[in-house]
Amino acid sequence: MTCFIYQKNQTALHVAENKKVAEILIQNGADVNSKDSRGNTSRHQAVAGADNTNSKTPDDTSRRTLEQSKNKETDTTLPDKVQTKEQKESEFPWIGNPSEFKVILSKGMYESFDNRVFLAGACNCGKSTLASILIGDEIPMTWKSTDGLVVYFGRNGIHLKSGEMVPLKDGSGGHAVLSRILRGQPNVLQTNQSTDNKSKSGVRNFVKKFKNAMRTFKTEAVDKQEIKPVLVPEKTVTSSFTPAPALRKKQIVFPKEECLQDEPSHKPDVSKLNHFTVREDILEEVRNGRYIIEIAPSDLVDFGGQRSYDMTHQLFIQHQGSFIIMFNGRYELKTPLKEYPQGDVTSESLIMHWINSILTYCPEGDDIMPMVLFAATHSDYFTKEEALSRKVYFTREITNLFRKHEQRKHMFLDTVYFINGTSIHDPEIKALTKQLVIFAMQQSTWGQRRPMAWVPLELQIDKMRSKNINIISRNQLEYMNKLNEDLALTEGQVEDFLLNQHRTGKVMYYKQPGLEGFVIIHTPALVNIMRxxxxxxxxxxxxxxxxxxxxxxxxxxxxxxxxxxxxxxxxxxxxxxxxxxxxxxxxxxxxxxxxxxxxxxxxxxxxxxxxxxPCMVKTSPPPNFFLHGTSCSNTIVLAYSLAISSIPSALAFKVIGAASNNLHLKEERGKQCLFHKAAIFMVDDENEVRMCLEDNRVMVNLINRKSLQNLSPDIAASVQECLTKTLESSITFYFNSKGKQINPRDISNKISIEVGVVCNNSVCLLNLNDASKGIEWTCAAENRNHKKKYPMYWFFDQKQKECHPKCAGLDTTELKTVPSNKHLVRLASKFGITLFGEFIIHMGLEAQEYCNIQHQYEANGVHSMMFMALVKWMKDIEAKLKRPSLKLIRDALIAVNLNHHFLCQIFREDTSLNDVSESRLQSLIDDDVMTELPKHIGNCVIHLGIELGLSVEDIEKSMYNYPKDMYSQIASVLHMWKTTSQTPTVFALMKALQHVKSGGLSYLCQRYNVSAQD
Known part of the structure; x- marks a missing residue:
């Protein structure tokens, strides 16, 4: 690529470097007839550029770049047909706003050759020892566990000419960004003297502009703040060229007023950045044409082996690089490791864990990255013949383990390297690094073109990292960008720059309310904070x-x-x-x-x-956790199966954590029922949800305290929708965090769903598609018939207010159910007073008894009076030593020509409040609210008491104690509920008031800041 000296009135098309770029610019509206100050159109410029190009002779750097392009077998010719949006994004993945595309192209592009190598595996297997060899540090002969992870920036590289991986000492690699620029401009240094001078002039012109912009900082007053020197631990994540041993540093920090997030300063003071200038010796070499970079940076990430770090590691697993999964070659793969006291952790289980963590969210496509290699350590404990034998054994075992894995193409199974980490001359390590270089040069991002316009901001951020600046505000970044004058990016281009840097793992930037005000420019800083x-x-x-x-x-x-x-x-x-x-x-x-x-x-x-x-919870769930207290009569089961071999720990923690945001964790004996990869949630006093994650499944059950006949389909469907949304959003988060935007439909395709029941102390499941057809199915294990009605409650249509035309009403088993007080009070709300009289007398209640009830409870409202009549009927049936049932009610409804589907409706629940159920609504109701609330509730003491779960006797006691004081009756009922309920929360009270429809709900919404839904 050539550095251009721009003429006045030149457009992006005048300075387009090749046919493909020109084609894209024309497709985006560039004017081919536009003239510069000399009267030349872009076509004149193209002819002149072609003549100039033909006169140039490539130097060594150019030849290397050409050879690498040939090795990648990349077709650089312009396709005959117009590029699609997907093709453009593949060629230029950093494209943001299309309207600014041609503007940012006008400043040219450079080729990037970044690489990253990750070391993963068990504790005490030699990861840090291998890292020391790769970065050229002294090899540690005693084990010291890695706390979190260590990232070595600029300490390892790939020699572009020899194709070797080499360690780098501080300063030997030069400045990372300028290195990429010069590698991307093979024509900068030419053998032809006139061309050489022109190239030097172009580079000098660029560097001069950038240097002047950077030195603007020096013209402002310096008012640095420093905190006292702090000890940076040996295993703290280090920045580029920071040596590993502990050292004392002065930390530059921004004044408090510059870090405000809600109202950040529009012109932050950045005078303390005056020392972030390009190294003078590098600039001088560029001016003199002697600066030739031959080494591509290959950053090294050393993951700590403790299981505590599973969640943090997942955030830093990027798919642009190679992973070396390491294990101790002294032991068999299935031997329990003493470093893990729980006793169930082996090298094989940890290898599987890392494979799942790395490849679960691997983007689809032709890119070989990420690539996983395997290395056993401690070969020096064996003779040469023994080491070779174990190498063959490990290779066979690992190959058999992953031969049929769905992501097989991302694993290098040709061999397992059996290395000696105490020798820098170990031939296995040399063979390993050679293979790493081969994969690095084959990855799709090797030699990828990026906008030259990004370089100034990259230089500034790179320099800030080297000075231990970790987090800056977005406003500070914008201000620094403006100091670059003609090289400054627009606001939209800065946004695209940050999002691209985030996707490649160089910064952390989230365009979310409350988060977009800051940029973490040194990403390992977050790991250090999380430690x-x-x-x-x-x-x-x-x-x-x-x-x-x-x-x-x-x-x-x-x-x-x-x-x-x-x-x-x-x-x-x-x-x-x-x-x-x-x-x-x-x-x-x-x-x-x-x-x-x-x-x-x-x-x-x-x-x-x-x-x-959740990632810090190590307590295992109790024995028989999922099935304890369950039966076919009180439990339905929901199972999600992911299209992977096993669910990574990080995803398990995220799913349970996200579910805790939407469901209330159950407490037993003062402790929350939160376990490692499992939890119990309370829906209400009657229903609880259990969740556990095992292998590639998320298993969920919903248990009703009484029976399935008392289970509301609305509650089951609401729980299912919550959990499905939680699982899909968790998977989407990890795909997006790896730079791969995934279609929601594709997420659904990665999850298969089954529903089922508990069957003889095990689970009987049926595919959702099969469950939606027919009435029953026969399980293979027990050869028993199961009804599909209750398992399909998980997918009940909550928008359906009336029964479906094909609804046959309650089945024989359901009709035998003894109606609860909630059933009766909700049935009463379905009647008009005239029709109810005929119905209740047909049920067997004497007319005189009905008149007495009307007289006694008329002050409590019509629905409460009808409810008390139904209660009297129940007591009369029981007095005759008979069993009341819903069948008797169904038969009476049919006899008086009323809708027997009323009984279907009494099991329904309004779950609309679930959408606004936040943590503050799950808190205990405040005493002052309890005192004030009765003044906002109408005449509904009976109905309210029943919805809150009180007995008729408790309600009548309150009515007897306060015979003519409605407010005191309600206050008494609320007090009894708060002192006897397992969940006397704001949300539970709001749900009861929603059913009663006699006021009070709007008061609670106001007190607890709940907004009305559109």
């Missing part, structure tokens, strides 16, 4: 108070915001979060990532927010 609470016991601090916070988190999975921020006050973490504004931003980000969960029932008397941290 404060997502960590292993061996890394806990010595401070007694801080240790108690982590111990409580480890035991309960809960942490309060105040305790979390106290952990962040440690010097190790305060360097990243020196202000409360940054702490607030990171807290919101961790909530967005579902690392921190705001659970339902988040009730703290102090107002201190409580968070769940």
């Amino acid at each position: 404060s609470f997502v960590t292993d016991e061996i890394f806990w601090p010595d401070d007694v108070e801080l240790k108690e916070i982590l111990q409580n988190l480890d035991q309960t999975g809960n942490i309060y915001k105040s305790k979390l921020w106290k952990l962040w006050k440690q010097d190790t973490f305060n360097q990243y979060l020196p202000t409360n504004e940054l702490k607030a931003f990171v807290t919101k980000l961790l909530i967005h990532l579902d690392i921190l969960i705001q659970p339902k029932g988040n009730n703290s008397a102090s107002g201190d927010e409580r968070f769940l941290v």
